[in-house]
Amino acid sequence: SGFKQVREDEKSKLVGNVFSSVASSYDVMNDLMSAGLHRLWKDRLVSGAQSITPYGDSLFLPDSSDFFSRLISKLNPFPGMKHLDVAGGTGDVAFRVVERIKSVSHRATQGTLTDMEEDTHIYVCDINPNMLEVGKKRAAEKGYNEEQCLSWVQGDAEALSFEDGSMDGYTIAFGIRNVTHIEKALSEAYRVLKKGGRFLCLELSHVDVPVFKDIYDIYSFSVIPAVGELVAGDRQSYQYLVESIRRFPKQEKFAQMIQEAGFEAVEYENLVGGVVAIHSGVKL
Ligand code: SAM
Numbered sequence: 355s356g357f358k359q360v361r362e363d364e365k366s367k368l369v370g371n372v373f374s375s376v377a378s379s380y381d382v383m384n385d386l387m388s389a390g391l392h393r394l395w396k397d398r399l400v401s402g403a404q405s406i407t408p409y410g411d412s413l414f415l416p417d418s419s420d421f422f423s424r425l426i427s428k429l430n431p432f433p434g435m436k437h438l439d440v441a442g443g444t445g446d447v448a449f450r451v452v453e454r455i456k457s458v459s460h461r462a463t464q465g466t467l468t469d470m471e472e473d474t475h476i477y478v479c480d481i482n483p484n485m486l487e488v489g490k491k492r493a494a495e496k497g498y499n500e501e502q503c504l505s506w507v508q509g510d511a512e513a514l515s516f517e518d519g520s521m522d523g524y525t526i527a528f529g530i531r532n533v534t535h536i537e538k539a540l541s542e543a544y545r546v547l548k549k550g551g552r553f554l555c556l557e558l559s560h561v562d563v564p565v566f567k568d569i570y571d572i573y574s575f576s577v578i579p580a581v582g583e584l585v586a587g588d589r590q591s592y593q594y595l596v597e598s599i600r601r602f603p604k605q606e607k608f609a610q611m612i613q614e615a616g617f618e619a620v621e622y623e624n625l626v627g628g629v630v631a632i633h634s635g636v637k638l
Contacts, residue, residue, distance in 0.1 A: 402428030441529020
């Protein structure tokens, strides 16, 4: 039985390695394909702040003219909130929500944990248990597990296991494009949110800027599959990625779908000319 024990340990080590190599090549690819921009886009999704970049804010090419309306339309995480990040993968968005809440409440209380902060809970939901496994590990490395503010839940965006009206916020980043029935995912988002709860979706979208559109087309049809083959050894998956971006509804159409799911004050913001868009809505 001692022998068996060793073998089981070896096995879980091997399996763990496979998970982390999948997740780390996934991270490398994200950085490569977006030139690191996905990090800034996720910052923007969570904090609503213009990230300070070496290139300046113009990188985001925001569409909306009313700066204030854009700011209040964003998630604005707060201490005590219940937040659900769907298709949360390895925790990229959830960790930002935790950090944001910490920074907000530390500003208010000068470093002491308030009762409100202790009530904070962030749920990461993903259909793929391997991604969640890596996320959990990363959370432990960041020391988040001790705070008990994060839960990792395997589940489908189209049939969430959370109760009606239980969440203050819902995010989905680079996830809704992959679900089979977008309408179902949207109506589930609406169902689990409280009144006043915010829906935010970050997704690769459609470029509609002359010349830039042509450059982006070349980039996505030629460069992405080639890099996918070179770096991840997987041309097909990246070909599929590009096709799934094309098939995804355009900004206006997707905004309409969000409205049809019941959300109010629906709007979107294009970043980098529509390479990605952040759609948002409120449940009233
Ligand atoms: N949100 C993370 C990020 O921005 O880095 C991960 C994005 S990754 C491109 C897409 C994720 O969606 C994967 O982790 C995948 O397992 C998950 N996913 C795909 N279909 C899903 C579904 N129906 N319900 C929940 N998660 C899903």
